[in-house]
Amino acid sequence: MAQIELRNVTKSFKTGKVLEGLSLSADEGEIVCVFGPSGVGKTVLLRLIAGVEEPDAGSIWLEGRDVTDAPPETRGVGIAFQNFALFPHMSAYDNIGSALTARGASAATIKAKVEKVAGLLKIGHVLSHAPRELSNGQKQRTALARALAADPKIVLLDDPLRNVDAKLRYEMRLELPSLLRASGATVLYVTQDYKEAMAIGDRIAVLLDGRFEQIGRPSAIYREPVSMGVARLFGDPTINLIPIRPRAGDGGATCEIGGATLALGPSHAATEGRSVLLGLRPEALSVIDAGAPGAFPVEVVAVTPLNEKTVLLMRMPDGQEIFASEAGVENEARQPGPAFARFDPARVLAFDEATGARIGGGA
Amino acid sequence: MNAVTGTRARSDAALSLQGVDKIYAPTAKAPVHAVKALNLDVRKGEIVALLGSSGCGKTSTLRMIAGFESVTSGAIALAGRRIEQLAPARRGVAMAFEGYSLYPPLTVRDNIAFALKSARLSAREVEAKVAEVAALVEIEPILDRYPSSISGGQQQRASLARALVRPAELYLLDEPMGQLEPRLRALLRGRLKRLLTERGMTSIFVTHDQTEANALADRVAVMEGGVLQQLANQTELKERPANLYVATFIGEPPMNVFDASAEVGERVRFAVADGPKLDFSANEFSEAARNVIARRRRIVIGVRPHDIRLNAGGSEAKVVSNQWLGDQTHIALDVAGKLMVTVAFSEVGAQRGETMRYEIPSGKLHVFDADTGKAISHGSEAA
Numbered sequence: 001m002a003q004i005e006l007r008n009v010t011k012s013f014k015t016g017k018v019l020e021g022l023s024l025s026a027d028e029g030e031i032v033c034v035f036g037p038s039g040v041g042k043t044v045l046l047r048l049i050a051g052v053e054e055p056d057a058g059s060i061w062l063e064g065r066d067v068t069d070a071p072p073e074t075r076g077v078g079i080a081f082q083n084f085a086l087f088p089h090m091s092a093y094d095n096i097g098s099a100l101t102a103r104g105a106s107a108a109t110i111k112a113k114v115e116k117v118a119g120l121l122k123i124g125h126v127l128s129h130a131p132r133e134l135s136n137g138q139k140q141r142t143a144l145a146r147a148l149a150a151d152p153k154i155v156l157l158d159d160p161l162r163n164v165d166a167k168l169r170y171e172m173r174l175e176l177p178s179l180l181r182a183s184g185a186t187v188l189y190v191t192q193d194y195k196e197a198m199a200i201g202d203r204i205a206v207l208l209d210g211r212f213e214q215i216g217r218p219s220a221i222y223r224e225p226v227s228m229g230v231a232r233l234f235g236d237p238t239i240n241l242i243p244i245r246p247r248a249g250d251g252g253a254t255c256e257i258g259g260a261t262l263a264l265g266p267s268h269a270a271t272e273g274r275s276v277l278l279g280l281r282p283e284a285l286s287v288i289d290a291g292a293p294g295a296f297p298v299e300v301v302a303v304t305p306l307n308e309k310t311v312l313l314m315r316m317p318d319g320q321e322i323f324a325s326e327a328g329v330e331n332e333a334r335q336p337g338p339a340f341a342r343f344d345p346a347r348v349l350a351f352d353e354a355t356g357a358r359i360g361g362g363a
Numbered sequence: 364m365n366a367v368t369g370t371r372a373r374s375d376a377a378l379s380l381q382g383v384d385k386i387y388a389p390t391a392k393a394p395v396h397a398v399k400a401l402n403l404d405v406r407k408g409e410i411v412a413l414l415g416s417s418g419c420g421k422t423s424t425l426r427m428i429a430g431f432e433s434v435t436s437g438a439i440a441l442a443g444r445r446i447e448q449l450a451p452a453r454r455g456v457a458m459a460f461e462g463y464s465l466y467p468p469l470t471v472r473d474n475i476a477f478a479l480k481s482a483r484l485s486a487r488e489v490e491a492k493v494a495e496v497a498a499l500v501e502i503e504p505i506l507d508r509y510p511s512s513i514s515g516g517q518q519q520r521a522s523l524a525r526a527l528v529r530p531a532e533l534y535l536l537d538e539p540m541g542q543l544e545p546r547l548r549a550l551l552r553g554r555l556k557r558l559l560t561e562r563g564m565t566s567i568f569v570t571h572d573q574t575e576a577n578a579l580a581d582r583v584a585v586m587e588g589g590v591l592q593q594l595a596n597q598t599e600l601k602e603r604p605a606n607l608y609v610a611t612f613i614g615e616p617p618m619n620v621f622d623a624s625a626e627v628g629e630r631v632r633f634a635v636a637d638g639p640k641l642d643f644s645a646n647e648f649s650e651a652a653r654n655v656i657a658r659r660r661r662i663v664i665g666v667r668p669h670d671i672r673l674n675a676g677g678s679e680a681k682v683v684s685n686q687w688l689g690d691q692t693h694i695a696l697d698v699a700g701k702l703m704v705t706v707a708f709s710e711v712g713a714q715r716g717e718t719m720r721y722e723i724p725s726g727k728l729h730v731f732d733a734d735t736g737k738a739i740s741h742g743s744e745a746a
Contacts (some may be wrong), residue, residue, distance in 0.1 A: 165416070168618055173694040174684045174702055179714060199686035199693070200651035222689045235689055283690045302553035302560075304578035305597055307615040308669050308706065309690075311578070312554025321550060325690065327708040336557065 001064055001070050003028045003186035004049065004154055009058035011048060017041055019048075020210045021058070026203075028153075031180055031187040032215075035194065037233070040207050046156045054152040063153055078152035078185070080143040081163040086131040092118075092142045099150040119143045120179055138167040142233040148183050155166065155185040161196065173199045184251030194234045198222070206230050224362035228351040230277050231358075237311060239324040240285070241277040243353065246360075248272045253360070258296040258317040265345035268360035276359065279349035286325035287312055288340050295340035298322070303334045310334060314341060376404040376440075377565040378428070378533055383437030385423045385589075397423040399589040401437070405533075408563035411554075411594075412576035416585035418611075419605035421569045422584070429458050429535050430568065442532045459523040459539060465510040471521045472497075472506040479502035480530040496524040499554050501547060516542040527558065534559070536568035540575060540644050552578045573613060601667065606737040610665050610729060618694065619703045620665040624734060627657040633664050633728075636665065638699030641676040643725045652730065652740035666723045668693075673706040673713075676722025684714045696721060 002025040004274065012018040023154045026032045047053040049060055049071030059068040067075050074333060078099070081302045086095050094101075096118060097110040105113075118124045121141040126134060132141060139143065140160060141178050147155055160171045168308050177200055182186050198218040206216045214226045225231035231239045246253040246264055253268040254261050264278075298314040301321070305311070312324045312334065324341060325336075350360030370693035385398035398420040405411050413421035426432035428439060436660065439447040448669040457478070465474045475493045484492070497503045500520040500702045505513050513521070523539050539555070540548045556579050557568050570576050577584045577597040581649045584599065585608075593605040597613075604610035626632040631648055633641040641664070646654060656662060673694065690721040692711050695702045696719060705721065713719050737746035 167617075171702065174686070174693070174704065177684055179716075198688050199684075217686065218689075232546075236545065238546045281690070298569050302557040304552050304556055306574060306578060308708075311549070311553070313550065313557075321553075323549060323553075327691075 001028065002061070003030075003063055004188060005061035007061065009045075009055045009057045009060060009204055011041075011044060011053065011055050013044060019045060022207075024205055024212060024215060025237060026186050026188065028186055029181065029184055030154060030187055031177060031200060031202050033189045033191055033197040033204045035040040035164070035191055035201075035204050035208035035233070038192050041210060042207055043158055044208070046158050046188065046190055047074075049154075050077050052077055052158055063236075075252075076152055076154065078150060078155045080147040080155075080157050080160050081108035082159040084131070084139045084143040084163070086139060086146075087144060088131050090130070091127065092123065092129050092134060092138070092145075093129070093177065094227070095142055096127070096132070096145045096149050100145060105107070112226065113149050113151070114145075116265075117149050120182065120255075121145050136164050140164050140168075140172075144179075148179075148185070151196055152185055153181070155183070155187045157187060159190050159192065161191075161193075168195075176200055183350045195236075206233065208233075223347075224358070225279075225349070226358055228277060228279065228356040229350060229357075231351070235281055237282050237312055237323040237325065238304070240249045240282065241282040241348075241351070242280065242316070242320065242322065243275065243280050245273070246271040246350070247273055248335070258298070260291075260296040262269040262296065262343075264348060264350070264360065267362065268348070268350055271360040273349045274359070275353040276350045277353055278355055279351055279358075279361070280322070280343050282311065282323040283323070283326035283327075284347035285341050285343050286326070287314070287324050288333075288342065291340050292342065298339055298341045299338045300334070300339050302336060314339070374408050377407040377409070377442060378405040378567070379403070379438075379440045380424075380428070381438045381440075383424070383427065384435045385420070385427060385432065386435045389435065397589050401591055403584060403591065403594065405567060406563060407565055408560075409582065410559050410564075410566045410568070410580045410626070412580035412583045413567060413569045413586060414570060414573055414576040414583050415569070415706075419570075420589040421584075421586050423589075425535055425537060425567060425569045428533070429456060429460065430454050431460070431463075431583070438620070455532040456535055457526040457529050457533070458535045458537075459519075459526035460535070460537045461519075461541075461574065463522065465518060465521055465525070469509050470507050470509055471485075471502060471517075474510070474521060475525045475528050478525045482530055492528055493524075496528045499558065499644040500524045500551065501526070516691075525724040527555075527564075532565065534564050534566040536566065538570055539568055540570075543724060557581060573615065579603065585612065586611070603741045604729070605738055607663060607665075607731050607738075610738070614667060616668050616706065618665040618667050618702045618729065619671075619698075619701075620731070621664050621699055621701065623662055623664045625656045625659065625662050625730075627653050630654065633662075633666070633730075635699045639723070640726075641723060641728065641730070647725050648740055654731070655739045656730060659732055659739075662739070663731040663733045663736075665729040665731065666703075666727055667729075668704045670724065670727035671703070672722040672724060673705060673707065673711060674720055676720060677721075678721050679718050680721060682715055682717045682719050684715060685713050694719075 004026040006022050010020050048055050067098045096114045100110045101135040123141045126138050161172050204221050206213045208229050214230050244255040246255045252266045253264040253272050260335050301313045301315050309325045314322050348361050352359050380401050382405040383401040387395040408501050415421045427434050434447045476489050495661040502520050539578055580595050584594045587608050593609045600613045607722045619637040623633045623635045630647050631643045680698045683697050686693045694705045726742045729741050
């Protein structure tokens, strides 16, 4: 049974932006990341589910119950915000136990639950501290502990790693899925970091222009984005988009780039004769020194290491800049200058120039 | 005689900092020693990044070189000339700083062109140079706007353009790509690197982002607590970190480290409490390293995430997480109650909770002194 279900939820707000016809269903124990650029209404969506905002239309169902008109305190939802929002005059212990206290739980129950969740989140040693005595990382864990302490069936997390340093954010990214899973809760997790969404979410709901543009597993979203808008939000560097006009060829669609004729493969039949943007992820492009069938000429502008990869900024004959990335940084041989690039046809996507919809590549 | 004029400045050093200290409020009860005895040589045409977390001293260093901050003691020489007492405008440096703002009464175009005033160029040459640098940082559409009417990010890029356009002995850039959206940031990294390298522009930039530092810089100066921890290229920082701070700061993700005990004899053995036992042939370590390891009761061993081999060797651990990020996979194993992170460039079929074998190859082990944090040995480096 779906634990969280949105049915056609619509909400307009003062800035003129709207959430339009949002439908989503999250199963018990599932972590769904709501991902999108800032300002798309991700936080408003959480507020609607928590009950602090009301939708204009549509309904919200939690644990199989229509809660659209139910007051927030009856919804049984645990929430953590990006700014922590801890009660400043209360110790970490009292903050974590606050939902249990409000519910009238016994002191012994509160103690057991607070200590259990604090142990999981490794903040057992700071429970007596006031929020001002906690580091940002400890505050963030305290806020998470508070959201989880009352064993809510539904947990809403609003960009909880936003305000912690990069190192802790990375560690939490590794640990959070296990912690959340141990709680058994169904989780909606808002983030604007695509890596966080891919790492933490069982599924990702991509919120763009007020709509869920795509909802799916991380691998589907990355490899088979429904649109250019989704494709551009994932990847580092982001996907290259090259304007082309494919033609029918012997073995399927072909296109011309920099004077070279390149085969696109069987999944691109729908692109023939249309203006499309070829979507090439940097890791799907490889760079070779000499021309070869299926390769187009480029000028390597700069070679920049990126973590354990090497990113090549390249200029195509028409001046467009594109990226290729290669695993490993030991490739000292790579130098700026003329070269050729080729792509793996199985990993090429094509988007309709007018609508942005994917019409070639993927499954 | 002071230490820098004349012979001690290295002949190929464009910029040389010798024994530079910065103490804020030296007479106060709690003076802040922001930069400590800093020696730093930057070669002509070299790009150096000052990298560290906030409060590490990187920005104070940049501001002292620029002249926005006095040095408490020490000397700064640029192109063989002492500059630490000179006003900023007389130092021959071009700067893009937060707070070193554009002139409000001038358009963006005129702000950039104004920086070329002393270069005695024709109007057409000025126009061409402005157009080139404006294209590089993508501000062509706002060239005729006034600074007050453009966004913070655009102001930052205009300020960067103004710095890059003028001839200078040294370019000082403070978080040059702070607020850009990801695609433009990646583009700018490449374009800037090309421009600075091609024209031999000696540059120092401050960043807290090691991706930026590694992408742009020839060498990276890692700072912490006001002290220069290591100045090296990125390969060296990763393969031969000077100490535990650098080892656990550099790398995305950084090195995994574990407290361990060591036993040196025919073999060199390391044991991590409740964790792996590693056993290497003694000749994989230099004699000097063996001697140091033998004398230490407590050491720290480290291995970089990319160096761990999965489904190999005899050590086993539970998978805590397996996260595929599109172009790489990060797997965290529970080793000795800590997370040990490994990275692969393909998908790895391992479920959370499964047991997985792993190996730390002998050539990839780093050993540190647990008390001082100093590196003792890196990989196979038997002399």
